[in-house]
Amino acid sequence: MRIIVMFDLPVATKAERKAYTEFRKFLVKDGYSMEQFSVYSRVTLGRDSTEVHVARLKNHIPTAGSVTVFTMTEKQFENRMVLLGKRKQNHSNDYGAQMTLFF
Template sequence: MVLVDLPVVEEHDRKAATAFRQFLLDEGFEMAQFSVYMRLCSGKENAEKYYRHIEMHLPPGGKVHIITLTDKQFENIVRFQNNIQEPRKKKSRPVMPVLGFRPFFWLFSRAKIRFINILARN
């Protein structure tokens, strides 16, 4: 899961923020909210590949956080859509659908939850 807090006051900041968000979409991330992007990874090594890609494409200002969730941690997320709680799935491996809308996608590894706070270079 990638959380972004990017400056958008100046025109060049807005362009950089838009380019970074488009980069995340091009890399296969889905937008859960405007500043939250999620992607399924097949393991720790695959997730670390995306850490490196994101670090290479950081915009010149703002903050980017990467949170990694395990299967079990994702399974325990409680979700609401249109004020209705979505049913929790029991002991099923999360699967990303090929077509259709799903409100949450995720980036996970088998390691413990990892929180990386990357401050973009000024």
């Protein structure tokens, strides 16, 4: 099984930023990997394990904002599509390639 966690948490105040950081650190410590900004996932060993991890998530939800949780089979996750837009190439400002020569 796979758990996908998507969250939208406020970060306007210092307390909100702290709650965001603590939630994100909890996810990483609990074995989640970042898929995109504010989207994390982890593998579980089955429905029982998934229920345990979802219960742990519920215990660490910040008081403000929203958290969405999806559960799916690993096969469903493997069949996902990652769609990427075309990147503009601006050679006049492409200093990254040159900088790697010196580091």
